[in-house]
Amino acid sequence: MNKINLRIGEKLKVQIMRLGINGEGIAYYKKRLIFVPYALTDEEVQIEITENRPNFSRAKVVNILKSSPYRVKPEDNNFASLSSSHIMHLAYPQQLEFKVDVLRQALNKYRPKDYDKYELRPTLGQANWHGYRNKLTYQLRRLNSGKTIAGLYAEGSHLLINLDFCLVQDKITQDIANHLCKLIDKYKIPVDDERRIKGIKTFVIRRSQLTGEVQIILISSNSQNYDRLIKELTENYPEIVTVASNLHEKKTSEVYGEKTEIIWGQEKITEGLLGYDFELSPRAFFQLNTKQAEVLYHEVIKAVNANKEDRVLDAYCGSGTIGFALAKKVKSVHGMDIVPESVEDARANAARLGFKNCHYETGRAEKVIANMYKSNQRPTAVIVDPPRTGLDEQLIETLVKFQPEKLVYVSCNVSTLAKDLVALSEIYDVNYIQSVDMFPQTARCEAVVKMTKKKI
Structure with missing residues (x-):
C-alpha cells in the first residue's frame, strides 16, 4: 500500500x-x-x-x-456534469482506439488463459453519432420555484442535472420530455421528493427508428390521473402511440415497480433490424442504439458461423432480436429471459414472422440448458448477452459442464467479460474479440467474443 x-x-x-x-x-x-x-x-x-x-x-x-x-472542444456542455466516463473531449478516431485499449486493460487485469494472444479487432465506429440514443430514463424533481425539471443524476450523487438538451439523445424524445415537464406543472401533478410528497418520480421515453412511434412510461409512487396531460401531450406529438403507467411504491434503486399497464393507446411499437420488423412492449429490452445494434448483430451472426444443423440457445434473449437474425440459417433457436414481458414479445414476434423453429420461455439459462441435455436436444451454439454484471456463476458452471461446441459472448462491460473468460478460456479458444461502439462519446465498450471448444 x-x-x-x-x-x-x-x-x-x-x-x-x-x-x-x-x-x-x-x-x-x-x-x-x-x-x-x-x-x-x-x-x-x-x-x-x-x-x-x-x-x-x-x-x-x-x-x-x-x-x-x-x-477537442465538447459539443455538449452537459457531458462533464453527468458522468466522468464521458469522453467527448477526445477526438472520435482516438475514442475507437481507446475502446480496444479498454479491452486490453481488462484482460491484463484478470489474465484469462492465453489472453496476450487474443486477436483484438479495431472498434467498429458510428460515422453519425448525434441523437443515437432511442430511449432515456428521466428522473424528476420539482424546484423551490415550482418548476419541474427532468434529467439524470450527477455521478455518485442525487444532484439532478436538468437535461433539456442532449446531443446523443433522439431529438424528438428530448422535445417530448421537455414538454412533458411543462404539462406536469400545468396540471399540478405531484412530483415525488422521496420524503414528504408522493407522486410521479420518473418517466421513460422510447422511439422506434423504423416507424417513428413513441412509447412513454410514467412511473409514480402512488396512483395519479394523467388524463388531461395525456390528451394535450398526444395532440402536440402524434408520434406518441403508447402511454403506460407503472406504480413503484418502494424506496429502491430499481426504476420500475412490479405492475405496468397501458393507460392510453396501443400496446406495442414496431421496430426494425436486419431486414425484419418486430414489436416491443414498453418494458421490453432493446438496444439503445438502433443503427449500431445492426452492426453488432451482424458480428454475432458472423461469430456463430451457423449451419442448418445448429441448435442455437439464446440466453438473455430479450425480445428475440438476435435469435431472429439466425432463425433462417439454423435448425432451431431456443431463447430464454427472466423478464416475462420480453419473452411474451419474443413469442409474439416469432409467430408474426413465421419462425416456427424459434421457442422462448421465461427462466434462467442454466436450467434451460440442463433440461435440453436431459431431453437430448443439446445446443451446438450458445449466445450470451448478459447485463453489465456479467454471467451468472451458475451459468458459467453449466457452460463448463456441458461444453457446447460454439459460444458467442456479447458483452457491454469489459471488466466482467474478462473476469468471466478466466473460467471459459479453460474450455474454449478465444478466436477473436470484435469491439463495437454502441455508445459513442462514452467510455463504454460493447464486444462480441467468438469462442470454440478446445480440441482435445
Missing part, C-alpha cells in the same frame, strides 16, 4: 500516462495512483486533490499545461 499522504485541495503538476477503463486520466505522484477525469494521455496538467482512498486518489483538472493533439 502506498503511504504517500496527499491533502484534499492540494495542487500538483502531473503527466497523464494513459486513460483508465472509465475514460479518466491516470497519473502517478511518487508512485501514488491518481485518477483525473477529463485529462488525456500525454497531457501535463495541474490538478487539485478531491478524494483520498487507501490505494489511490482522485483529482480534478485545474489547468492544462500541455494539451493532447487529440483534445
Whole structure:
C-alpha cells in the first residue's frame, strides 16, 4: 500500500500516462495512483486533490499545461456534469482506439488463459453519432420555484442535472420530455421528493427508428390521473402511440415497480433490424442504439458461423432480436429471459414472422440448458448477452459442464467479460474479440467474443 499522504485541495503538476477503463486520466505522484477525469494521455496538467482512498486518489483538472493533439472542444456542455466516463473531449478516431485499449486493460487485469494472444479487432465506429440514443430514463424533481425539471443524476450523487438538451439523445424524445415537464406543472401533478410528497418520480421515453412511434412510461409512487396531460401531450406529438403507467411504491434503486399497464393507446411499437420488423412492449429490452445494434448483430451472426444443423440457445434473449437474425440459417433457436414481458414479445414476434423453429420461455439459462441435455436436444451454439454484471456463476458452471461446441459472448462491460473468460478460456479458444461502439462519446465498450471448444 502506498503511504504517500496527499491533502484534499492540494495542487500538483502531473503527466497523464494513459486513460483508465472509465475514460479518466491516470497519473502517478511518487508512485501514488491518481485518477483525473477529463485529462488525456500525454497531457501535463495541474490538478487539485478531491478524494483520498487507501490505494489511490482522485483529482480534478485545474489547468492544462500541455494539451493532447487529440483534445477537442465538447459539443455538449452537459457531458462533464453527468458522468466522468464521458469522453467527448477526445477526438472520435482516438475514442475507437481507446475502446480496444479498454479491452486490453481488462484482460491484463484478470489474465484469462492465453489472453496476450487474443486477436483484438479495431472498434467498429458510428460515422453519425448525434441523437443515437432511442430511449432515456428521466428522473424528476420539482424546484423551490415550482418548476419541474427532468434529467439524470450527477455521478455518485442525487444532484439532478436538468437535461433539456442532449446531443446523443433522439431529438424528438428530448422535445417530448421537455414538454412533458411543462404539462406536469400545468396540471399540478405531484412530483415525488422521496420524503414528504408522493407522486410521479420518473418517466421513460422510447422511439422506434423504423416507424417513428413513441412509447412513454410514467412511473409514480402512488396512483395519479394523467388524463388531461395525456390528451394535450398526444395532440402536440402524434408520434406518441403508447402511454403506460407503472406504480413503484418502494424506496429502491430499481426504476420500475412490479405492475405496468397501458393507460392510453396501443400496446406495442414496431421496430426494425436486419431486414425484419418486430414489436416491443414498453418494458421490453432493446438496444439503445438502433443503427449500431445492426452492426453488432451482424458480428454475432458472423461469430456463430451457423449451419442448418445448429441448435442455437439464446440466453438473455430479450425480445428475440438476435435469435431472429439466425432463425433462417439454423435448425432451431431456443431463447430464454427472466423478464416475462420480453419473452411474451419474443413469442409474439416469432409467430408474426413465421419462425416456427424459434421457442422462448421465461427462466434462467442454466436450467434451460440442463433440461435440453436431459431431453437430448443439446445446443451446438450458445449466445450470451448478459447485463453489465456479467454471467451468472451458475451459468458459467453449466457452460463448463456441458461444453457446447460454439459460444458467442456479447458483452457491454469489459471488466466482467474478462473476469468471466478466466473460467471459459479453460474450455474454449478465444478466436477473436470484435469491439463495437454502441455508445459513442462514452467510455463504454460493447464486444462480441467468438469462442470454440478446445480440441482435445
